Amino acid sequence: MYRKSHQIAFHPQANKDEQLYKSEICHKMSSYTSNVSIKKRDTTIKAPISPITQHGRAEGAASISSEAFGTFVGQVWLDPMLKSGDDITVVNVNFQPGARTNWHRHDKGQLLKVTAGSGWVCDQGQKPKRISVGDVIWCQPGGIHWHGADDGSYMVHEAVSLGGIDWYDPVTEEEYAKKTA
Template sequence: MDTTKATTMKVVHNSRAGVPSVPGKTMGVFTGDVWLDQVIRQDNMSVVNVNFTPCSRTNWHRHEGGQLLRVTAGSGWICEKGDQPQRIAVGDVIWCPPGSHHWHGADDGSYMVHEAVTLGKIDWYEQVTDEEYAAKK
């Protein structure tokens, strides 16, 4: 058995004391009030908890290596370009394959929190219009 340690384990403790959330407005890629809490960022992977206020959402975007979303609170929507928006809620897990051009965000009357595991770089595009957001109804 080879006991050579090839990598170093990283532990992220369940404490963010003194670490402020980042307002999404500073990034220019969200509509509405969104807050981001970085969990870990390493190599070509990041894990972020994203808190969406009602009606807030991402711009259209895609991920080089794909993205895994896990809804942990509230409800919202996700939409791939050319498709109808789909409702998502607590416990749902969504896989956006590499290159999937999509948006996600909170429902009209609900906050939504999801954990986002992103692989590779993100390409950001235009805002989701109010008409595109309203198509979910």
């Protein structure tokens, strides 16, 4: 026989005389649940409608030096991450101090996210704006601009380019110097 200390109140409002033993509670509870139907949930994993695509640098592949393109001033390394036809290009770009893009435009715009260092971005006809780690910059579709590292800092940014790119003249030393004028 159980001692009183093993008795449990079946209901919070039950008084001490109405306490039940654990075995009695189990018996009462089983009578409640025996008539309940349990429906199992379908946990089948179905294939996604559109496959997930993973891109990355091919094993052993190296970053590409900007010298091969002629679209940068100074030393820049490009690390292509995604090329989806002519619509979307994602590139990790590492600028050495003072390096920058030529003037250029994107048909559908460009998103830049600075991941290291600091630099500048400049729309044609405007004064350059300082950018640094964590900044996200939207370059308007068709807007002619340049971007690159500060004189005393490397800069790394991820560039998501939408649509085609038209490249123009290099950014001159005089144009680059306007960032501090």
